[in-house]
Amino acid sequence: MIPQARFDHLRYANVWEDADTLILALEPHGKKILSICSGGDNVLSLIAAGADEVIAVDLSAFQLAVLRLKVAGFRVLTHTELLTFLGIQGDRATRAALWASRVQADLSAADREFWGRHLPMILRGIVAAGRFERYLDIFGRYVIPWLQPKSRIQVLYEAKGANDRTLIWKNWNHLIWRLAFGLFFSKAMLGLGRDPAFLKYVKAVPARAIAERLEHCITSLPLAENPYLNRIISGTWAQCLPHYLRPEHFNAIRNGLSRIGCFHGPIQNACHSASYQGFNLSDIFEYLDEESCRAIVKALADAASPGAKFASWNMMVHRDPATWDHRLSTHREMSSTLFRNAKACFYCDFHVSEKVE
Numbered sequence: 033m034i035p036q037a038r039f040d041h042l043r044y045a046n047v048w049e050d051a052d053t054l055i056l057a058l059e060p061h062g063k064k065i066l067s068i069c070s071g072g073d074n075v076l077s078l079i080a081a082g083a084d085e086v087i088a089v090d091l092s093a094f095q096l097a098v099l100r101l102k103v104a105g106f107r108v109l110t111h112t113e114l115l116t117f118l119g120i121q122g123d124r125a126t127r128a129a130l131w132a133s134r135v136q137a138d139l140s141a142a143d144r145e146f147w148g149r150h151l152p153m154i155l156r157g158i159v160a161a162g163r164f165e166r167y168l169d170i171f172g173r174y175v176i177p178w179l180q181p182k183s184r185i186q187v188l189y190e191a192k193g194a195n196d197r198t199l200i201w202k203n204w205n206h207l208i209w210r211l212a213f214g215l216f217f218s219k220a221m222l223g224l225g226r227d228p229a230f231l232k233y234v235k236a237v238p239a240r241a242i243a244e245r246l247e248h249c250i251t252s253l254p255l256a257e258n259p260y261l262n263r264i265i266s267g268t269w270a271q272c273l274p275h276y277l278r279p280e281h282f283n284a285i286r287n288g289l290s291r292i293g294c295f296h297g298p299i300q301n302a303c304h305s306a307s308y309q310g311f312n313l314s315d316i317f318e319y320l321d322e323e324s325c326r327a328i329v330k331a332l333a334d335a336a337s338p339g340a341k342f343a344s345w346n347m348m349v350h351r352d353p354a355t356w357d358h359r360l361s362t363h364r365e366m367s368s369t370l371f372r373n374a375k376a377c378f379y380c381d382f383h384v385s386e387k388v389e
Contacts, residue, residue: 119157
């Protein structure tokens with residue numbers, strides 16, 4: 033548990049961890065997966081990749097409600113309507129009509145009442161309604177246009193290769209940009225987007241760590257294929273959809289919705305009398321003391337089948353779950369390769385571990 037953190041609001045309307053990387057790490061086809069919920073996106077992506085069952089777990093009832101809202105949208109809307117309802121495209125009036133005519137009827141009475149109290153979030157577009165997304169929107173709406181001319185952004189989209197992108201980055205990364213970036217992603221300001229309690233164990237300079245990863249994403253990976261960087265720069269997912277919203281995955285997700293379960297509470301409590309072949313752990317170890325991390329990893333390892341895979345991210349605190357339980361072994365070369373090619377913009381490391389005994 034994170035005692036100082038608040039869970040009474042929507043912190044993440046989206047998942048900012050690369051789903052393609054997660055799927056390569058966990059190889060979820062035919063497996064039962066325990067997954068941190070967050071915005072629910074990667075739960076849906078695991079279903080698209082053929083997971084036999086995915087249990088979404090979160091300390092926040094709000095995050096689980098967002099997943100169930102997205103599930104309802106997948107069940108009763110077409111792909112185009114879903115993009116409108118979630119806020120990728122379209123307007124408030126159309127979202128209101130989709131909610132009133134179809135989506136709300138697919139929810140439980142408790143969820144209908146819950147979202148009725150938070151209807152402005154739906155009308156705005158739920159994917160823009162999280163605390164972290166609103167924080168990033170300030171950066172995309174005001175900081176980037178102030179410091180980067182439209183022509184420079186357009187050239188970045190048109191870059192043909194790594195050499196072109198490196199040259200563009202040199203122009204992008206000027207002194208005023210570095211100063212503004214350092215201020216916006218300072219520990220104090222970052223607490224506006226994330227809960228300040230999540231930064232308790234951060235000793236690195238957040239802006240420096242994020243800047244290093246951003247440089248890698250801009251110079252090494254094509255912008256047109258990176259939904260997370262596109263969202264930061266353009267303020268929308270429309271130009272490059274995240275994995276779970278790509279049209280080629282729509283039917284697989286819709287047909288697999290019955291394989292999703294929700295668990296509200298600490299992740300270790302979801303392990304009682306259960307056995308899993310994969311674990312999507314997000315960056316939960318970043319927020320916890322070592323003793324709590326060790327206890328959680330023990331509970332997960334107890335519930336893991338032989339050969340089960342564990343995937344976890346580090347944003348600014350380097351934590352590898354295999355260090356807390358001798359039954360786990362980290363695939364270091366795989367972890368390094370996957371992280372190097374990952375499209376995620378806010379992380380400093382990625383770990384793939386396996387239960388070996």
